[in-house]
Amino acid sequence: xxxxxxxxxxxxxxxxxxxxxxxGPLFSDTKKLRVTAxxxxxxxxxxxxSTVIATVEKGTILTLRNIRxxxxxxxxxxxxxxxxxxxKSGYIQDSYVERLFVVTTIETLxxxxxxxxxxxxxxxxxxxxxxxxxxxxxxxxxxxGEYKVMRYWESIKxxxxxxxxxxxxxxxxKARYIFLVKHEHKTQYFGDYKKAKDFLTExxxxxxxxxVNWLNAEHKDDYSKWGLAVSLGHLEYSAxxxxxxxxxxxxxxxxxxxxxxxxxxxxxLEKEKKKDRLKGGIERIM
Numbered sequence: 001x002x003x004x005x006x007x008x009x010x011x012x013x014x015x016x017x018x019x020x021x022x023x024g025p026l027f028s029d030t031k032k033l034r035v036t037a038x039x040x041x042x043x044x045x046x047x048x049x050s051t052v053i054a055t056v057e058k059g060t061i062l063t064l065r066n067i068r069x070x071x072x073x074x075x076x077x078x079x080x081x082x083x084x085x086x087x088k089s090g091y092i093q094d095s096y097v098e099r100l101f102v103v104t105t106i107e108t109l110x111x112x113x114x115x116x117x118x119x120x121x122x123x124x125x126x127x128x129x130x131x132x133x134x135x136x137x138x139x140x141x142x143x144x145g146e147y148k149v150m151r152y153w154e155s156i157k158x159x160x161x162x163x164x165x166x167x168x169x170x171x172x173x174k175a176r177y178i179f180l181v182k183h184e185h186k187t188q189y190f191g192d193y194k195k196a197k198d199f200l201t202e203x204x205x206x207x208x209x210x211x212v213n214w215l216n217a218e219h220k221d222d223y224s225k226w227g228l229a230v231s232l233g234h235l236e237y238s239a240x241x242x243x244x245x246x247x248x249x250x251x252x253x254x255x256x257x258x259x260x261x262x263x264x265x266x267x268x269l270e271k272e273k274k275k276d277r278l279k280g281g282i283e284r285i286m
Contacts, residue, residue: 035059040056062078149165178262220235
């Protein structure tokens with residue numbers, strides 16, 4: 001009788017292990033992608049400068065490893081090589097593939113409440129490790145005063161840019177796009193400003209407030225020198241979006257004879273926190 005019970009127990013354990021194995025990643029309900037470009041590169045890491053591990057042709061079927069995109073534009077996929085048939089994994093840009101399945105997703109907080117996205121796929125108050133789960137490992141990290149910055153690189157509207165996530169006490173409070181375009185003729189930056197504004201309009205709707213601010217009117221009557229005026233700090237362009245929990249400011253301005261294009265996102269709670277700090281400082285002085 002005891003032997004029969006032991007044998008039954010061993011059988012049950014084997015069945016449980018087998019079920020766990022069969023429902024694991026290898027045998028899960030796989031989701032497929034199909035390559036739509038004539039050719040597409042698969043990279044070792046989710047960035048353009050990474051090592052290319054394969055080039056696939058139009059119609060190639062890839063297996064999606066994770067339904068969530070990395071850094072918004074990269075899919076983590078499995079594929080079998082033509083020569084050896086060995087299965088490899090890598091990253092392919094979303095614009096080169098189409099999904100062969102339908103996805104319905106809802107972003108939720110840990111308590112199960114639906115949450116608003118404030119910057120890309122992130123929301124204010126996220127920890128650094130939570131942002132890294134969305135974007136992957138940062139290209140660089142820095143500490144500026146009380147803030148810690150995690151930096152990523154991406155191309156938006158064919159413009160290279162840094163994407164900064166800014167944390168205070170391990171909570172996401174601010175973020176920004178720093179566009180890295182360089183031009184020989186400074187008037188070309190106005191086209192970049194329009195592209196950045198169009199990108200933000202696609203995400204957040206039309207900006208209700210735009211400004212063209214002359215701080216020094218020396219070159220105001222000569223449009224060919226407006227780019228120079230920006231680089232000298234004489235002229236600024238800006239557009240502002242005021243969302244319920246976020247203020248977004250796009251600025252084209254100049255410092256040290258260089259033109260800068262930055263879109264900065266600030267959580268309203270962070271603004272209130274700054275006010276409280278300033279108020280506390282004044283009270284201590286009093």
